[in-house]
Amino acid sequence: MQTNNKIFITKAKDVSQFNYEVDVIVCGYGGAGGCAALESFRSGAKTLVLERASDGGGSTALSSCEMYLGGSGGTSLQTACGFEDSTENMIGYIEASLEGKGDSKKIQLYAENSADHFEWIKSLGVTYKEAAHLGRIVVPESNESLLYTGNERVSPFCELAEPVPRGHVPSHEGDFGGKIFFDALKQEINSSDIEISCDSRVKGLVINDNNEIVGVAFKKDNLMQYAKANKGVILSAGGFVMNEEMIASYLPFQTKFAAPYGNPWDKGDGIQMGISMNANIINMDEAFFGVYFYPPESLTNGIFVNAEGKRFVNEDSYGARIGYFCSQQQDQKIYMVIQNEDFNPSIYMNKLPILAVAETIDELEIEAGFEPGSISSTISAYNLFAKNGEDQDFKKDPKWLKEFSKPPFAIIDYSFENQASPAYSDRNGPLMFTLGGLETLPSGEVLDVDGNIIPKLYAAGRTTAGLPRTGKGYASGMSVGDATFFGRMAGISAANNS
Ligand SMILES: Cc1cc2nc3c(=O)[nH]c(=O)nc-3n(C[C@H](O)[C@H](O)[C@H](O)COP(=O)(O)OP(=O)(O)OC[C@H]3O[C@@H](n4cnc5c(N)ncnc54)[C@H](O)[C@@H]3O)c2cc1C
Known part of the structure; x- marks a missing residue:
């Protein structure tokens, strides 16, 4: 079956030889994929990561790496800075800010576990300074690590939930949080037995005669190669903001005025692979874009x-x-x-x-x-x-x-x-990235158009419709927080698939 953007299905009987055989294959080595791979490996699965670019990182490494975290009484950073944050309060804020468009199950799991997720991130060696910047700021150019990154102090949200800062950004001077985080994640991955293959564009899934997923096809060194996955395939190939056909089709309104924000391979490949297996795609008309005018x-x-x-x-x-x-x-x-x-x-x-x-x-x-x-x-x-x-x-x-x-x-x-943004784009307009994608359960399992789980298929990050569901209700940190947390969930689920 041929689908848009040259993503296709291969029949296993047409594959003469698999170049790899593993338990779990991760397609895309950014924030979601790196965290998925690490958890898959730590859960005992032989894990292969295929990455289209010459190194991992994706948009996550380009980002400021603000993560939206809290709940459970407060993360260790919130507590150190004198803030309490109950899980109910965090859920209340996220639900209110997304105005009914949020996925309640994902919001709950995330809020219940995001304080632990912060400890997991720190355990990689990512450092945070125990200081808060409480002014109106997008990314602190000084090195405080805690800040308000959404509308917590803004009406009507401040009337619905107690305002608490939840933006957690690695300690640094300047705007390099993504690099700090991804370098730490990569170091941990490099010291494991996870196999990484870069310059490897996944081109589609391999299925058997019963339409069950067997593995993936990928192109490397100008050759089509194949990898077999005994437990699962995780799609973590980012969003689709760099795919002109897809943004014209799904985001016609935003495409008129916004400029793409992301890495060059945000082409929607992961979403297209899901579609090739009849996966449901949701929230495709939503994108983040902002008008930043402060500081000062x-x-x-x-x-x-x-x-x-x-x-x-x-x-x-x-x-x-x-x-x-x-x-x-x-x-x-x-x-x-x-x-x-x-x-x-x-x-x-x-x-x-x-x-x-x-x-x-x-x-x-x-x-x-x-x-x-x-x-x-x-x-x-x-x-x-x-x-x-x-x-x-x-x-x-x-x-x-x-x-x-x-x-x-x-x-x-x-x-x-x-609004000119020459650092990122040759187009004027506010910068956008996409918030729609595959419908998944909090476990990362991908659902088909009838609401059934597609066996052996998992996804995370901007390949999915995750925690952030609207541009209007977006708080900085919701995307990397979501990608890394639900990437971990997908890695654990795939590794435990029997
Ligand atoms: C400059 C910038 C700053 C940002 N700052 C923040 C922030 O502070 N906080 C926040 O929450 N969000 C931020 N965002 C958004 C956030 O970075 C992304 O939405 C998020 O990191 C996406 O994570 P991901 O794992 O889904 O995708 P990515 O990290 O982009 O990883 C996807 C990977 O898949 C690879 N890939 C794509 N197609 C294929 C294929 N066919 N085969 C193999 N590999 C493939 C890509 O090369 C890439 O490495 C920012 C974005 C930008 C651009």
Whole structure:
């Protein structure tokens, strides 16, 4: 059977010789695959990892490696920094932030075990500094390891769950968490008997005459090779953000304005392999993308308006939630109004046009080409909220409610078409990665379109629809936390398959 993106099924009878025979084959050596392989090996299974690139790492090694962890009274880092975090509180927050789209079983297992998962990560030799950065930050450039990475302190979520910081990032100066984590994981794997084959693109599954999975076909050294798996195959090949055909088909809305964020082999191969076995794919229309404008956090004192000069979000929200609401505005045209004393250039302000600077809001809106009275009426209402300490429209925390009273004022054009991200992409627009994929049980077992378990098939990470299910409710750390934790679950399940 031929499927999209040159993924195909091979009949075992057509395979003259298997180059490997193992218990468990892991397809893709990133965060999910590396953790799956290690747990599979530690559970006693002979394990082979096939990786398309010349080394492991994937998007996980590129990432900041913030992991969203907590519960069980608090991780050792949360506790050391003086925070308590019950499992119920963590579940309450994640359920609320995903607004009914979360997988309750996965959320529960994750919340119950993520404090232990943190100890497992530390046991690899990843170091964390027992200090918290409690300001508004995306990745600390200093080396504190605990931070708020979602909307915990933001209305309505702060009313539904006790705000607790859950972002855990390896200790470092700068943004190298993924490399620190992956180097430690790789060192552990290298000291085991796990077989790693790089430059090996898995091209599809091998099945017998009863349609049961027997192994995989992969291309290496320009030759088609085959590996037999006696217990299971784990698909951990990342997401599909680099597959233009797939994003056009599943994410037509986001594809209009967002730029891909990931490693070049986020081509959806793992998902396509699942589809070739009739696997169910879910949540394919959801992607993470964010509008990051802080630090400096003083910019939070500004307001975002659309082309009609109207506010549309509480500006103290996490960048992904802001990004979602920005995407809902006509043509994704959005503007920040800010007063001089709060303006400080941000690293995220790369090449954004400043449309106007003026002594009064009336002058500002005219100079920037807005309808007279549009922004000024928004500011009048906002100034009243600031005076009374209550944002009646969006419930922005009073901490960030500041009257616009000290000119000059400025309007910065944050419209998506202006958001340049040259470090990652040759396209403008906020950066996105995908949140849809194979439907799996918390054990990593893959379900088919009728809800049945596909024997011997497991998956984890962005090849699956995992813990993070919406861009709007995303908190940084949900993806690497999910990939590494559920990668481990898949490794244990496959190794124990009899
Ligand atoms: C710059 C950046 C920063 C980020 N920061 C964070 C963060 O701080 N916290 C967070 O939670 N998320 C973050 N993310 C998102 C997060 O890194 C990813 O969603 C997550 O790491 C995906 O893990 P994974 O194991 O599913 O995939 P990956 O880590 O990408 O691993 C997939 C592997 O599969 C391989 N592969 C693909 N196809 C095949 C094939 N056919 N055969 C064999 N191998 C194949 C790939 O080469 C890759 O090595 C960030 C993303 C980026 C790009």
